[in-house]
Structures are given as C-alpha cells and as structure tokens.
Amino acid sequence: MNITIPARSIPVKETVQVLVVGGGPAGIGAAVSASRMGFDTMLLEKRGFLGGNVTASYVETCNYFMKGTGFGPQGIAGEIEADYDRAYPSDDVRPGAPHRFHSECLKVYLDDLLKREKVKLKLHSFVNEALVSDGLIKGVVIQTKKGPQAIQADIVIDCTGDGDVAFAAGVPFEQGRERDGLCQPGTVSLRLAGADTAFLMKDGDGLRELSRRFNEEYRAGKTGLPCYRQDLPFGRLTQAGVVSYVNYACSYRLDPTDPDDLTRGEQECRHFILDIWRYMKDNYPGMEKTEIASMSPEIGFRDSRRIKGEYRLTVEDTEGRKHFEDCIAEYPRFYDMLTPDPMMLKAGDGELSGGGYRGHIYEPIVDQRYIEVPYRCLLPVNVDNLLVAGRCISADHVAESGVRAISLCTMTGQAAGTAAGLSLRGGCSPKKISTGELRAILKAGGFRLSETGA
Ligand SMILES: Cc1cc2nc3c(=O)[nH]c(=O)nc-3n(C[C@H](O)[C@H](O)[C@H](O)COP(=O)(O)OP(=O)(O)OC[C@H]3O[C@@H](n4cnc5c(N)ncnc54)[C@H](O)[C@@H]3O)c2cc1C
Incomplete structure (x- = not known):
C-alpha cells in the first residue's frame, strides 16, 4: 500500500558550491580537497561526529593490511595520519600495526581539521531526498528536528557509504553479491x-x-x-x-x-x-x-549499495592489473570479504576464484601488485553534476572488497573533491573535465600515479 504525501514548500537553508554528504573517510577527503580548490564547501553528516566507520565502528587500525608491504596511505589520508600523530601521541602498547587512531581523539581532530580547512559542517543532518531536474542535482533535503530543510549546491558528492544521495536521485545501483544480493555481515x-x-x-x-x-x-x-x-x-x-x-x-x-x-x-x-x-x-x-x-554506537557495514557509474571496476580488471588512462588511484591489490553465507565459514576460507561464493576471501598484498581505479567509477550514470566516492563507487562485489579500504576511500574522496573543483573552475560537467589535469593535481598532492597510467 502507498500513500501520497502532499507537496509542501520547505526552507532553503543554505546554498554552497560543493556539497559533500557523509563525513567518513571518503567525505573527509572530498570536502578538504574541494575546499582547497578554493570553493565554498559544506559537509553534511547524519551522526553527531565525523569519521564514519573509523569512529562509529572503532575501526582504528585502518591500514593493517599494509604492514611490511612498502605501501602507505597517500594524499590527504597520509597527511591526516602524520598530523594526527603529532597532535595525539599514541597510548597503544601493542607493537607492529602500521598506525592506530584513538577514535575518540580522532573525532576532535577531524572537527578541528574541517575548521582549519574552511569546510562548513552540519552534523545531525540526515539526507534522504535529492532535488533533481533535467539530469542535474540542485541540492538535497536534510531531515532535522525543525522539519525538512533544503541545501542547494552546484555539485554534490555522495560519500554516504550506502549511496543514499545517488539512490534518491534515481541512479541505478547494485547491492551485495551478484547471485543473490547478499552483503557482507x-x-x-x-x-x-x-x-x-x-x-x-x-x-x-x-x-x-x-x-x-x-x-x-x-x-x-x-x-x-x-x-x-x-x-x-x-x-x-x-x-x-x-x-x-x-x-x-x-x-x-x-x-x-x-x-x-x-x-x-x-x-x-x-x-x-x-x-x-x-x-x-x-x-x-x-x-x-x-x-x-x-x-559501538551503530552497526557498521563493509559494503552496501554500489552505484552504477560510467565504468564498473571488476575483479578481472583488478586481477589483470588493467591500466586506465583516467586512473585516479593506484592502491595495493588485496581483497577482504567476509562471507555473506555464515555457514560457509565451517568449510574454511574461500578463495578469490570462488568469486565470493565459497566463503571468506582474504588475499593479502603480495609483491608490489596494485590496482587502478578509473575516474569514471566515481561518475554516476544519469545525473551530470553528482559524484560518488568511498565504498559505494561503481565496482563489482569482489572488487569492492579491495576498494573499501579506508585510505583508498579517502583517496577516491580526494579525487572527487578535486574533480568538483575542476568542473566549477572550467564551467563544465564533472564528466567533461580533463582527467590529465585531475591526475596532475592528485599527483602533486601525494598520489602515486604512473605517468601513462601504466
Ligand atoms: C567492523 C568493520 C571493520 C572494518 N575493518 C576495516 C579495516 O580493518 N580496514 C579497512 O580499510 N576497512 C575496514 N572496514 C571498512 C571501512 O570501514 C569502510 O569501507 C570505510 O569506512 C568506508 O568509508 P566511506 O567514507 O565510504 O563510508 P563510511 O565510513 O561508512 O562513512 C559514511 C559516512 O556517511 C554518513 N552517512 C551515511 N548516510 C548518510 C545520510 N543519508 N546522510 C548524511 N550522512 C550519512 C555516515 O554516518 C558516515 O559518517 C571495516 C568496516 C567495518 C564495519
């Protein structure tokens, strides 16, 4: 049964140039980079604090899988780790992890970071409606104790982990395992x-x-x-x-x-x-x-909606180390997917060749193998001025189990925020920006990006 809600007018609370929704690893990367490009940027977060799963699920050992591999976090993710360590020296007595945050201190650190970076922040701002017309997103609606309020923007970046904004804007998506739609627990x-x-x-x-x-x-x-x-x-x-x-x-x-x-x-x-x-x-x-x-204050997820983008990254791409001219992130190749079938655990670990259908996949980083993430995975189909970053980008289920890595989410966020800036600067759609210029800015900001994308 459906009911029809009568049309009503709601206040436009603010208008900004770049609007980032979701204050997890991806949203932090997106908001900081868009603001650094010189644009009026706002971040909306449904919870009372920033950090996404790192603070809300206590995932403080973000890059455990990089230990001893020679890889480290790049760009804003790397800056944050180094700067955080200076501000909040570790009280951890365990040896061996590449880095561990204290998630309560990280909340404060991220508040201060956004202030320093001149990002406007609204906490307690749950977004579940998008204002879309003629293939463009004009803003979003936040649900507040005062009722719904609209925030208008020239470009919106969905960093909700669940692809909530893209979903509200009518972008098609996949969820969970290809066969049956089941997600990780x-x-x-x-x-x-x-x-x-x-x-x-x-x-x-x-x-x-x-x-x-x-x-x-x-x-x-x-x-x-x-x-x-x-x-x-x-x-x-x-x-x-x-x-x-x-x-x-x-x-x-x-x-x-x-x-x-x-x-x-x-x-x-x-x-x-x-x-x-x-x-x-x-x-x-x-x-x-x-x-x-x-x-932890709320149940946390490792995967959810994955939006349909201009390109869908597949496990064949990541295994074949496919090169992309529009590559915006090179990241160590690993997969970590908790099986969606609990009973499979009794049968032991799955293998990558099982494609997520035979138990838990864990493939550590070996040698210097890395994957490439093309910019087009951040560009949802159908809506021109919307970008997506973090774990909900366009990828298949197994590829997502590598893409979901926290520092890679910050990197895709940084790429999306930078792209939003280039789009505003050039007066063109994010789909039309120069990916060469985007790559050059990211590289100058600390990303490892091979010259030819190869
Ligand atoms: C228990 C657990 C252990 C994990 N372990 C690791 C690990 O060891 N290493 C690793 O790399 N990864 C790990 N992950 C995965 C990792 O935490 C995520 O992939 C990563 O945090 C994704 O970043 P994100 O910014 O895309 O999304 P999230 O971290 O989910 O952040 C999304 C943010 O958006 C906000 N939001 C959501 N919807 C809305 C909305 N509608 N309106 C406004 N705000 C909204 C959320 O409150 C949140 O702050 C783990 C995940 C879990 C749950």
Missing part, C-alpha cells in the same frame, strides 16, 4: 576496560596470540558460540587496560538500508558481544577482569 564492535596489560604483554603481543587461539578453537568447533565469526581481531591495548576494538559480532543476511534488518542486526550483535565477552573472561588469562566499556 554487519558488525557492532566492542570496547573493553580492565584487561591485564602487563600480563598480556609479558611475552610479546598477547592479544595477537588470543586471536590465533580463538581462530583455532572456532575451527575445531570448540567455542560453542552462536555467532559465525572465525576471527577475533583486536585494536589498541593501553596501559589503562583498555582494548579499544574487538571486531567480533557479525549479523548476516542483512540489507544495510532496511530498518527492520538493521534492528535485527543491532539486537543480534549486542547478544553476540555479551557472548564473546563472557567467553574471553572465562577462557583467556589477562581478560578475567574485563568490563564492557562500550558497544
């Missing part, structure tokens, strides 16, 4: 207090050892826990006994855009968190006295 993360840091660290990294042990116990069918999660990754461990991130609770077969599925996922994950906490207390020395400090 959603996760609510756990933060613990009261770990025995001295004990855990007395013979090296005791948390790493617990992760290894849990995986062994899971595979041997010994845990007796209802959650189908074979891994137990941890974040920072501090002298104060805080384990900042336990990435365990996984709820499967959820549509990340459906409120009923989200409700089920949040509730299921909370129980899984209690289960794993009790399991650790009962079985793992050093964890006996832990308390739950917090559960």
